[in-house]
Amino acid sequence: MNAKAERPALRRPREKHAEAAAPLRKPRADGQRNRERLMESAKAAFADLGAEVSLDEIARRAGVGIGTLYRHFPTRGAIVEAVYRREVQQLAGSATRLLASLAPGEALHEWMRLFVDYVATKKVIAPALGSIGGGASQLYASSGAQITDAMRLLVDRAGAIGAIRPDVDSNDLLRALVGFTYGVASPDWQASALRLIDILMDGLRPPRPIRAP
Amino acid sequence: MNAKAERPALRRPREKHAEAAAPLRKPRADGQRNRERLMESAKAAFADLGAEVSLDEIARRAGVGIGTLYRHFPTRGAIVEAVYRREVQQLAGSATRLLASLAPGEALHEWMRLFVDYVATKKVIAPALGSIGGGASQLYASSGAQITDAMRLLVDRAGAIGAIRPDVDSNDLLRALVGFTYGVASPDWQASALRLIDILMDGLRPPRPIRAP
DNA sequence: GTCATATACGGAGAGGCCCTCCGTTTATCA
DNA sequence: TGATAAACGGAGGGCCTCTCCGTATATGAC
Known part of the structure; x- marks a missing residue:
């Protein structure tokens, strides 16, 4: 409610000649x-x-x-937004991290589990983001793209080695995930989503091995 | 911070059936x-x-x-919710009121204009409603029904006397209204919505008089 | 009209939270 | 090692929320 329009010129250290220059010290x-x-x-x-x-x-x-x-x-909005951005980046970044240490199918599976954590955080802070100045939609757009990309990367890799059916559309999968997590508001939704993810992963596996071992 | 955790149990609302149960004073x-x-x-x-x-x-x-x-x-939520409920009831109730004093076509037109005011209020308080305890969706459901009913009533009456085309679906119309008002967040949105409503009303009129005079 | 009393009113005051200001501390760099 | 920019911490002013309780008044009985 406060008119906090002013950022009151933080500090004025005695400046000899504050020219336009790049600050040399590292943070x-x-x-x-x-x-x-x-x-x-x-x-x-x-x-x-x-x-x-x-x-x-x-x-x-x-x-x-x-x-x-x-x-x-x-501002309060600044920290809420920072937390949200960080969540998104960690989720998106974890795709490559998981691919580096796990087989692509497992990486996809694990990433989906992380997605549930991400949604849990988002559920809490989304209302707060909503009442911040109108920049929220832009924020969501950018985060959506990051997540879409991560998902596509995982699906492509998993598909490439035959860990999942080759005809799976990453967007479909993302929609399914969202459906799992946004459904009811029951206190059990996280466990439920995790169970559904397991089932979904089973369904994603190719009907038969690519070739016999 | 002392033991005061009790909510003093809202006043017992008066019974509608003033039988033996309500020997109470009137409010x-x-x-x-x-x-x-x-x-x-x-x-x-x-x-x-x-x-x-x-x-x-x-x-x-x-x-x-x-x-x-x-x-x-x-609580703060209580007053926000009360204001919203009252808005919805006034909007829904104005349908019959308008029908009592105007020709059905005009009543429909005027009601659409009132809808813009309603949305203006809702835009402001919806974020506040959102951060109230999770009961908001139920609230929206009930208000949605009231508004849908009001719209249908107006459309039926206007259609019955040939003030608008007979094949207009009230749900379509409501969706159009929502589209007009929820679009961009420009400061001009209200005026824009009102202009669009006028155009829409022109389009709704039957192509020719029901029968020649 | 008068009275008894349930009901409603008002606002002081305690406690929180937000945010700023500025003296003190510390990491960098010459 | 010393100079200095950068960062720290937290006291304090101001606004807000919510409760408590003494005062005022509408209602119903007579």
């Missing part, structure tokens, strides 16, 4: 670290206490002062 | 009046200042104390 390590810890704590706090947690609580969990939180995230 | 007139004034003020305050207005502000506008507001609406 301080503690700053980066605290930023990361804040997002981590915020995610946990959202999950535990809902999207309305006090910012004090988030700072406390992160072990930093409230001033530090505000320096990194000047 | 005080000032109570009813204040409740009404609070909802009126809340609607105006939401429109002027957004859904996050302070409850103090709403009470002040209504000319009542903050205690009075809290007696009638124990």
Whole structure:
């Protein structure tokens, strides 16, 4: 409700000649670290206490002062959005990470499980995102693309080696996933989604081995 | 922070069947009046200042104390929901009211204009409704039914006397209305919706008079 | 009209939360 | 090692929420 339109010119250190130049120092390590810890704590706090947690609580969990939180995230919307972006990036990024350490079929299966976690977070903070200034739809568009791409990558790889039927459309699969998770609001929805994912994966396997071992 | 966790159990609503069960006094007139004034003020305050207005502000506008507001609406969600319900009822109820004083075609036209006002209110308070406990979807379902019914009534009457083409489906019309109003978030959307409604009404008129004079 | 009383009113006050400001600490770099 | 920009922390002002309880008044009985 506050007219917080002004960002009040943070600091004015005595400047000799602040010319247009690139700051040469590299960013301080503690700053980066605290930023990361804040997002981590915020995610946990959202999950535990809902999207309305006090910012004090988030700072406390992160072990930093409230001033530090505000320096990194000047508005509540900023931290909510940052957490969401980070979730999306972690989910999308995990596709390649999983492909590096697992067989493509297993990577796909595991990624789908991660998707359920992602939706759990999103369910909590989406309302908060919604009441932020209207930029939410753009945010969703970009995140949707990242997730679509990750899904396609996994499906392509799994299809290429015959771990799943070759005619599976990654968009169909994504829609199925969304359906599993967005359905009812029962407290059991996560377990249910995970069971459905297992069943879906069974169904995705090719009817017969590509060739006998 | 003391043991005060009890909600004092909303006043027992009066029974409609005033049989043996309701030897109670009839509700005080000032109570009813204040409740009404609070909802009126809340609607105006939401429109002027957004859904996050302070409850103090709403009470002040209504000319009542903050205690009075809290007696009638124990939570913020309660007043938001009450305002929304009232909007829906007024919109739905205006269908019969308009039919009583206008020709059916005009009534339909006017009702569509009122629909734009309704959407304007809803746009503001929907985010607030969204972050209330999960009962919002049920609320929407019931309001949707009321609006659908009102629309059907108007379309039937207008169709019956030949004010509009006889083959118009009220659901189609409602979808069109929603499309007009939910489109872009430009500041001009209301004027645009009203213009589109006029055009739509022109299109709805039967191509020729029912029979020549 | 008068009275008794259930009902409703108002607003002070306690406690939270948001956000800013600025003195202190610390990481970088010369 | 020292200078300095960058980052930290948290006290404090201000607004908001919600409760409590003494006061006022509408209603119904007589």
